[in-house]
Amino acid sequence: MSLIEKTVSGILPSDQTWREKAKERILDLTMPPWALGRLLDLAVDIAGMTRSLNPPLDRRTVVIMAGDHGVANAGVSPYPQAVTMLMIRNFAEIAGAGINVLARQSGAKVRIADIGVAGDLSELFKKNLVIDKHIANGTNNMLEGPAMSREQARRSIEAGIELALESSSDSDLLATGEMGIGNTTPSSAIVSVLCSIPPNLVTCRGAGLDEEGRLKKAEIVEKAIDLNKPDKNDPLDVLAKVGGFEIGAIAGFILGAASLRIPVIIDGFISTAGALVAHEISPSSADYIIASHQSVERGHQHALAKLGKKALLSLDLRLGEGSGAALAMHFVEASMRIINEMATWEKAGIVRK
């Protein structure tokens, strides 16, 4: 049995009994029924994931999966591909990126994994600043053929599973981040195919295109889909033909977390594209996902709807890196503090009618 098959076979749906226990507990707390709204929904979700009303959540890790894209130089991003490498140095050596700052505030470690960066990071591997899961120096240009081979797609998912398994030894709560210049383009293609929505309706401005640039990007997504004809019923085929290495790793990371019953917070559009791939491979994996924020990317809401998720935050974020996921950790903590620290009516000496 392959690592993917083995992992998928270990994924059970969220536990209904623990969800009910959480609901009962919440209705005993000193507030009008469900007065903390979605924070309470989240507490119920987490109880169902972890089979506990008081799971450990203090050890938190954001894993940034990095990869480059052959399509990046087709004008889909205002930034050159080399920025992927430079930002990895910013994450790993300077700790000066947005995710470093927000993870620090949330008490989360940041790990960076090279899944398929176009460049040599061996120096950072040696210093243990970046994890080596390198598959290739970026994907092929999907305007000329498949982004990667089916075997590479499988390998990228396995890399993500390995990262989840490795992180589980010191993490109670996981989050997905990513870095890869151009990666909203394959994400748009994946969402278009898996949600059956035309490219123009899921393609947005990424890191800063104008409307003309956006239309060109949507055309590129459409061309890549027309050329490669990904089979929407075969998630590995979609990932291989119009995906990216880091997106496959995100899918695998979610599968791994789900198999371990560890809640996994997804970030924005690219993470959600990865989550869609995971969901196609194992629908129950979505039970372990917490959707952190609604990105400004227009495809994002379609993708979240397909997963049956509603984001906790809507702050017009479009940074990626895991930034929204790190912010959502405050709410994860809040939801479980509520269920564990609030007084019951009985304790507060208040008799309900």
Place this chain on the structure above:
Amino acid sequence: MSLIEKTVSGILPSDQTWREKAKERILDLTMPPWALGRLLDLAVDIAGMTRSLNPPLDRRTVVIMAGDHGVANAGVSPYPQAVTMLMIRNFAEIAGAGINVLARQSGAKVRIADIGVAGDLSELFKKNLVIDKHIANGTNNMLEGPAMSREQARRSIEAGIELALESSSDSDLLATGEMGIGNTTPSSAIVSVLCSIPPNLVTCRGAGLDEEGRLKKAEIVEKAIDLNKPDKNDPLDVLAKVGGFEIGAIAGFILGAASLRIPVIIDGFISTAGALVAHEISPSSADYIIASHQSVERGHQHALAKLGKKALLSLDLRLGEGSGAALAMHFVEASMRIINEMATWEKAGIVRK
């Protein structure tokens, strides 16, 4: 010069120079332009309020202003008035309410002030668990006449100013909370009058009415306005005729915070009704307000729009107490960490085109 006049005379608009400095700094940080969206807008707002790019924000205080309402027994709430007193004990003695839990997570102190509770809290005053700003044992029933005298309305605002001044000695960041069974009813009346919107469109289900109860509540709000004829151009008149003691104190608290240039996070619907009163007294006071969450109360969005604010969170909260304000503190901290801790492009060694 009265305390209110003196306070208002000390309120200056937000500082445009510091707002510009914040924008410049943000555009130097290693991310696509404005990629952290509303978190960056918030950083600019805070720089303008505090005249600093790195203001102290660690010492945080939520002040819960409590009052009772003569209208409470007219069927506007599923809870009896006595629950106000019981919840104050929960805040002060058990520390088991939602706000206690969420403030603890946010590193905020909780202070409770009796502005006009229908009951004797002298025992808790003596223990320094509740601050004595008691004006009366609840308002009068606004279905029979004005909720309070003009002098009492003035006194409630002064109480809030005093609470802000007293809190300023050990607080860099303030937040408003409230407790008072029935207090969405006067809040609906205030929002209806000050926003010129019919009561039915601003009145919602409060702590748990059904649609029939909501319609009855809207009728009560309409009757109270028809009977008392508050002058929408005179905020003290509106507060006196259809307001509440804790709502006046919230208004004063905001005026006090604004005069001290301390950012003040407002909670939900009731806090926003108080903010509207403050805004009518001193339009510039709104410059110092951070709107934490969009409540499920339908009047809330109208009130926020009138203040020119957009809430940071939308989590279907309807607890009050300051719970949304405490949650928003994480974002206030995040916004200023971003501006101070992120690397610039220069520091990261990345040359921009």
